[in-house]
Amino acid sequence: MFDVILKGGWVIDGAGGPPFRADVGLLDFMIAAVGRLDEATAPLMLDVSERYVAPGFIDAHVHGDLSLLADPHGVGLAALKQGITTFVIGQDGTSVAPGRPETIAFLRRYAAGFNGDPASVPTTWESVADYLARFDRSTPLNVAYLIPNGNLRLDAIGHDPRPAGDEDLAAMVRAVREGMEAGAVGVSSGLDYLPSKYADARELAALAREAARFDGIYVTHMRGYGHLAARGVAEVVEIARRSGAACHISHYNGPAELLLPLIDSARASGLDLTFDTYPYEAGSTILSMVALPEESQAGGIEATLERLADPTHRDDLRRTWFSPENATRRTFPLEGIRLAMVDHPDWCWAEGLTLADAAAQAGLDLADLVCELLVVTQLAVGTVVFAGDRAEADIRAILRHPAHMAGSDGIYLGGRPHPRGFGAFARYLGRHTRTLGDYSWGEAVVHLASHAARRHRLTDRGLLRPGYAADIVVFDPHAVNDRADYADGKRLAEGVDHVFVNGILALHDGRPTGATPGRALRRG
Incomplete structure (x- = not known):
């Protein structure tokens, strides 16, 4: 007797092998049996004989820190329709725990372009433990959490760009210890974002070393991608050697002939190094990071806004x-940056336009447009960025690497978001597995589920085996596909029939059930 039996499907268990015929029995929140269950019964029997049955997918890099709490069913549906059952959040060294109230208030505003700043989710926590408790049984998805370096640095040092002193490091290490004891899976850094960009290898290694004491990992938006990737990876290698921690590089995109040898060299030297990526040529981030020099952002949000409102400073920026x-000082060509979210009613008309087109329609030059948008929104502007440093051949080579796992880098904000949050995992299955053959089906599930579970120490997820948590996706291999694109980044994926989260049906026949069985997954 089971609670649920999935009858006659093709099971892909997450170990890398091909699909095989089997029934799957669920009891409580666990997978209880995989095999022939001809004599068994259950209140819910689902015929999945024409479908693939796999462990629920784990999004190794996604920005659901506040948006999942503010809109659990909307963001949850975008994920469930792709078979995603778990988000790994706290990315890029910037999130909402731990921290004093002023720290969290700053980071909510600064990162509003990718994490959001919803009034419907007031900050009522300071610790990792209290923040994680907000997710238990309140969303359709599970979350795992990385402790952000930016939060720790703001609490200990504030906006001062100086290196951390011994007392500063001791305070940050204590905060890592408390967060890991609360169940976090590691620490993160975002070395293009404030204030994480001021952290040096000594500071980051100290935090990674403490996380490693709890079998946690160090995850980084490193200091340089594209043609700067060698510099970025060199720092990751230094941190790995100084800390002894397993390391993971976020959204590792760019020219494959440059990027992959760097990974191979580090791994050949004995380092435990992995990475995630998403299958698109464009990226997405906040406007202030890509469109302003570092000196304009020094001192925090109020100092930045005061400078941008000053005609003299604008003239200096223009010249x-x-x-x-x-142009060579800037990471991206500014004119082609597309506005994904502009958090102001008088300017939301610009969403979907490039900066050049928005400036022309507003009758402003590029400098005035950027400054005006950032001032009126209090920096809450998100973008889609075509860096021009990768083509589909690079994406295909990178995603096939054995150290790779899938991460959408999804941002669920604005009228014209990047399509990756609504389509990345379905695109891996439909385009890169079924159509292009970059993966076998068994390999795809390793990259979308089991590899991320192992990496983040989620020891009861990522495999479809008895004794594991019943996070399960049932999908049609002939129909699974992404539909979101740059013109409409919110189109839901298709081809996923059923999704179970902790043994509860969260998506049934392609429709949400309204259940909220998700919880914060504590390490181990």
Whole structure:
């Protein structure tokens, strides 16, 4: 007697092998049996004989820190329709725990372009433990959490760009210890974002070393991608050697012939190094990071806004930073950056436009447009960015690497979000597995589920075997596909029939059930 029996499907168990015929029996929140269950009964029997049955997918890099709490069913549906059952949040060194009230208030505003700042989710916590408790049985999805370096640094040092002193490091290490004891799976850094960008290898290694004491990992938005990837990976290697921690690189995108040898060299030297990526040529981030020089952002949000509102500072930016002669200082070509979210009713018309087109429609030059958008929104502007440093051949080579796992880097904000949050995992299955053959079906599930479970120490997830938690996706291998694109990034994926989260049916026949069985997954 089981609670649920999935009858006659093709099981892909997450170990890398091909699909095989089997029934799957669920009891309480666990997988109780995989095999022939001809004599067994259950209140719910689902015929899945024409479907693949796999462990629920784990999004190794996603920005659901506040948006999943503010809109659990909307964000949850975007994920469930792709077979995702778990988000790994706390990415890029910037989130909402731990921290004093002023720390969290700053980071909510600063990262509003990718994490959001919803009034419907007031900050009522300071610790990792209290923040994680907000997710238990309140969303359709599970979450696992990384402790962000930016939070720790703001609490200990504030906005001062100086290196951390011994007392500062001791305070940050204590905070890591408390967060790991509360169930976090590691620490993260975002070395292009404030204030994490001020952290040096000594500071980051100290935090990673403490996380490693709890079998946690160090995850980084490293200091340089594309043509700067060698510099970024060199720092990751230094941190790994100094800390002894397993390390993971976020959204590792760019030219494959440059990126992959760096990973191979580090792994050949004995380092435990992995990475995630998403299958798109464009990226997405906040406007202030890609469109302003570091000196304009020094000192925090109020100091930045005061500078941007000052006509003299704008003139200086126009003559220097925004001049064609200064293009090499900028990470991305500014004119082609597309606005994904503009958090102001008078300017949301610009969502979906490039900065150049929005400036022309507003009758402003590029410098004034950027400054005006950032001032009126209090920096809450998200973008889609075509870096021009990767093509589909690079994406295909990178996703096939054995150290790779899938991460959408999904951002669920604005009228024209990047399509990756609504389509990345379905795109891996439909385009890269079924159509292009970059993976076998067994390999795809390793990259989308079991590899991330192992990496983040989620020891009862990622495999479809008795004794594991019943996070399960049932999908049609002939129909699974992404539908979101750059014109409409919110189109839901298709081809996923059923999704169980902790043994509870969260998606049934492609429709949400309204159940909220998700919980914060504590390490181990």
